[in-house]
Amino acid sequence: MDKFFITKQLGGGSFGTVFEAQHQPTGEVVAVKYLRETFSSFEQCLSLPEVQSLSKLRHPNIVQLKDVIFENDSAFLVFEYMQSSLLDLMMKRRTKFTEEEVRSICFQMFQGLAYMHRNGYFHRDLKPANVLVKDGGRVVKIADLGSAKEIDSPPPYTDYVTTRPYRAPEVLLRSGLYGPKVDMWAMGAIIAEMFSFRPLFPGESADDQMFKICSVIGSPTWESWPEGQLLAQNLNYRFPKIGGVGLSAMIPSASRSAIQLISSLCSWDPSARPTAAEALRHPFFRLIMEKFEMIKKLGGGAYGTVFAALHKQTGELVAIKKLNQRCSSLQQCLSLPEVQSLSKLNHPNIVQLKEVIAQYSSAYFVFEYMQSSLNDLIETKRQTGFTEDEIRNICYQMFQGLASMHKTGYFHRDMKPENVLVKEGAVKIGDLGSAKEIDSPPPYTDYVTTLWYRAPEVMLRSDRYCPKVDMWAMGAIMAELFSLQPLFPGRSDADQIFKICSVIGRPTLGSWRNGLLLARQMNYQFPQTDGFGLSAMIPSASESAIKLISSLCSWDPSARPTAADALKHPFFVGNYHVPSLGDKIISCLRRILLFPCSCDTSDLSRVAASQQQLILPGMIEAQADMIVEWRSKVNNGVEDTFGFGKSP
Numbered sequence: 001m002d003k004f005f006i007t008k009q010l011g012g013g014s015f016g017t018v019f020e021a022q023h024q025p026t027g028e029v030v031a032v033k034y035l036r037e038t039f040s041s042f043e044q045c046l047s048l049p050e051v052q053s054l055s056k057l058r059h060p061n062i063v064q065l066k067d068v069i070f071e072n073d074s075a076f077l078v079f080e081y082m083q084s085s086l087l088d089l090m091m092k093r094r095t096k097f098t099e100e101e102v103r104s105i106c107f108q109m110f111q112g113l114a115y116m117h118r119n120g121y122f123h124r125d126l127k128p129a130n131v132l133v134k135d136g137g138r139v140v141k142i143a144d145l146g147s148a149k150e151i152d153s154p155p156p157y158t159d160y161v162t163t164r165p166y167r168a169p170e171v172l173l174r175s176g177l178y179g180p181k182v183d184m185w186a187m188g189a190i191i192a193e194m195f196s197f198r199p200l201f202p203g204e205s206a207d208d209q210m211f212k213i214c215s216v217i218g219s220p221t222w223e224s225w226p227e228g229q230l231l232a233q234n235l236n237y238r239f240p241k242i243g244g245v246g247l248s249a250m251i252p253s254a255s256r257s258a259i260q261l262i263s264s265l266c267s268w269d270p271s272a273r274p275t276a277a278e279a280l281r282h283p284f285f286r287l288i289m290e291k292f293e294m295i296k297k298l299g300g301g302a303y304g305t306v307f308a309a310l311h312k313q314t315g316e317l318v319a320i321k322k323l324n325q326r327c328s329s330l331q332q333c334l335s336l337p338e339v340q341s342l343s344k345l346n347h348p349n350i351v352q353l354k355e356v357i358a359q360y361s362s363a364y365f366v367f368e369y370m371q372s373s374l375n376d377l378i379e380t381k382r383q384t385g386f387t388e389d390e391i392r393n394i395c396y397q398m399f400q401g402l403a404s405m406h407k408t409g410y411f412h413r414d415m416k417p418e419n420v421l422v423k424e425g426a427v428k429i430g431d432l433g434s435a436k437e438i439d440s441p442p443p444y445t446d447y448v449t450t451l452w453y454r455a456p457e458v459m460l461r462s463d464r465y466c467p468k469v470d471m472w473a474m475g476a477i478m479a480e481l482f483s484l485q486p487l488f489p490g491r492s493d494a495d496q497i498f499k500i501c502s503v504i505g506r507p508t509l510g511s512w513r514n515g516l517l518l519a520r521q522m523n524y525q526f527p528q529t530d531g532f533g534l535s536a537m538i539p540s541a542s543e544s545a546i547k548l549i550s551s552l553c554s555w556d557p558s559a560r561p562t563a564a565d566a567l568k569h570p571f572f573v574g575n576y577h578v579p580s581l582g583d584k585i586i587s588c589l590r591r592i593l594l595f596p597c598s599c600d601t602s603d604l605s606r607v608a609a610s611q612q613q614l615i616l617p618g619m620i621e622a623q624a625d626m627i628v629e630w631r632s633k634v635n636n637g638v639e640d641t642f643g644f645g646k647s648p
Contacts, residue, residue, distance in 0.1 A: 001069060003025060004032060004078075005022045006020075007022060015035060015036065017036075019031070019034065020032075021078075030079060031078075032076055032077070033077040034076055037075070038073050039073055045068050048146075049146060050077065050146045051065065053121050053148040056121075059334065059343055061115070062112045062115065062143075063132055063142065064079065064346065066080060082133065085143075086128040086190075086194075096197055096253070099195075099254070099258065100312075101313065103284065104138070104313075105140050108139075108355065109187065111334075112141065114280060115334060116276075117276055121148050122148065122149055122151055122180035122183050124149055124162055124183070125163065126166060126186035127165070127186065128190060131143065136314070155177045156177065158176075165200070166190065168181070168186070169220075169228060169268060181271070182270075183276070184265050185266060189266065191261065192251050195254045195258070200250060200266075201216065210237075214239060214242045216247065217246075217268075219240060219244075220239060228269070247263055247266075257283045280358070289357060291311060292309040294307050294308075294309055295307070295309060295310055304322050305324075317369040319368070321367065325363065326362065333357075333358045337433060337435055341432045344410070348400075350428055350430075351370065352367065368428075370422060371421075371423040371424070372422055373420060373430075374421070374422055375416075375418045375420075378417055385484060388545065391481045393425070395481070396567065397426070397428075399474070401427075401428065401429040402470055403567060405563075406438065410432075410438065411436055412432060412434070412473075413469060415429075417480065442463050451493070451496055452476065452486045454469075454472075454493075455469040455557070456507075456515060457518065460515060460524070468557035474552050474563075474566070475548075475560075478549050479537065479553075482540055483537065497524075497527075501529050503531050503533070503537055504531045506526040506529060506530070506531075515556070544570045544571040548571045
């Protein structure tokens with residue numbers, strides 16, 4: 001635990017205490033759960049149900065377990081940091097959730113549950129306190145899997161699970177044969193509570209809990225739940241003879257489709273409750289994409305189309321990628337490489353995947369919005385060029401993102417300026433559609449990485465390459481930042497290798513024996529040239545920059561530094577990056593533009609005055625112009641929304 005600095009206590013209970021902490025080597029804020037139980041070994045820590053389940057569950061809507069630490073007979077679980085629980089959010093709010101907010105939060109919860117159930121676990125203690133949120137509920141993650149159980153584990157199960165107001169009736173009746181549908185009952189109770197801000201079934205005992213349920217949805221009959229009647233008989237329990245006031249009377253602010261969903265989730269008979277995957281297809285969620293308004297198309301290609309979009313409720317600007325590939329289910333969307341990798345990568349220099357939406361056989365990825373790509377930035381610098389300090393700052397952030405990615409077990413395989421995003425001096429690696437797990441068994445495809453940034457081992461058809469292909473691409477990108485021209489602008493694989501030899505010279509048995517063997521297998525002969533040298537190609541680069549690029553563009557992958565090694569290179573000595581907080585200004589600006597009657601423009605000046613960093617010239621004006629232009633087009637009928645949520 002020496003690597004962590006405890007900043008404050010977040011909560012606690014019989015299990016232990018949760019702290020906010022900072023990982024001192026990286027500065028990352030995390031949540032650390034200290035367990036009161038005494039442990040005899042690290043293996044005992046790893047056998048905990050929460051560790052067992054979370055080690056197998058990697059999803060954007062399930063909290064990430066980052067580390068398990070055994071020290072002095074104690075166990076510490078290190079989690080990603082979330083700002084608060086759903087319960088805390090409801091307690092602190094002065095106004096109730098809008099239905100759109102309820103829809104967004106619950107959609108994410110069902111996505112997490114669907115993945116959890118599909119992967120063989122059910123939670124057994126879903127409640128608002130065990131749902132974590134960030135950014136006011138825009139990011140939602142299921143947490144606290146201490147009671148989680150494998151679906152295929154043999155019964156009987158304990159009947160003392162789930163906090164009472166969210167406990168399913170079969171558990172109240174001491175059934176030992178329940179299943180994942182207990183989570184669905186809890187979801188119904190949670191959704192209702194989000195509308196009313198009070199528990200739907202606030203029982204003070206098991207009997208009182210059953211009475212409260214009957215008071216709302218009416219008592220079960222032999223026809224509606226015969227198994228329940230048998231369970232009650234075994235306990236000598238009689239259901240109260242009550243018709244129930246109905247859900248509409250309890251939550252009058254809920255729409256008809258919301259009432260229908262809650263009613264199905266809170267069915268007496270577990271078999272009548274929908275699965276999480278089925279709940280995601282309920283009409284209540286059909287309008288999920290209508291919460292976004294299109295501003296403009298940012299780009300497109302064979303993979304799909306990317307739009308800048310505005311979240312209607314919050315005014316947040318996001319980037320939405322609509323895939324050309326049809327997805328028949330949310331599970332199919334979640335299995336895509338980009339989702340799989342980004343769900344496990346949480347780093348300031350890797351673009352954030354905020355939400356995955358499957359609707360009408362289409363898949364939508366919602367990302368944080370970045371102003372432009374590094375390629376766009378290079379185009380704007382054609383006249384002035386980058387200073388070496390600017391290049392150092394950009395590359396340092398890219399190497400930080402890559403170091404985290406490689407450490408987490410992924411390599412990118414398509415690093416290029418178009419796939420590096422920038423905003424206010426912050427740099428983030430994007431487009432992980434080609435990302436691969438480092439430990440995945442070869443052979444790998446040789447058609448990866450755009451040609452100009454493709455490592456020589458890939459061009460020679462090696463199917464056993466590694467993360468060092470990303471490092472070659474980094475060398476080519478870094479050189480391009482100095483010259484504003486591609487370092488190796490080949491037109492084919494053969495021409496690409498010729499261009500490389502023309503700069504760094506041909507490989508030899510001493511410099512890359514394996515490469516010569518790969519070439520021989522293809523009947524390929526390297527051109528007999530010694531190369532101009534990097535200094536001739538990028539004369540503006542310093543000696544330390546040339547040395548770093550030279551090491552990155554080594555023929556032999558084993559001679560290239562890792563991303564972590566590159567960060568220690570003399571070129572970066574004394575370098576650091578503090579991301580700008582200008583987003584606060586932009587957020588205020590958007591609220592003023594979107595909701596002029598309800599916003600105080602002094603907010604903008606207060607935020608601006610509090611910032612000590614420079615905002616890029618024209619940044620605020622550019623975003624303001626984009627939003628104003630879009631609003632004008634919509635008002636004049638020239639521009640329409642995405643049409644998300646409309647049936648094809």
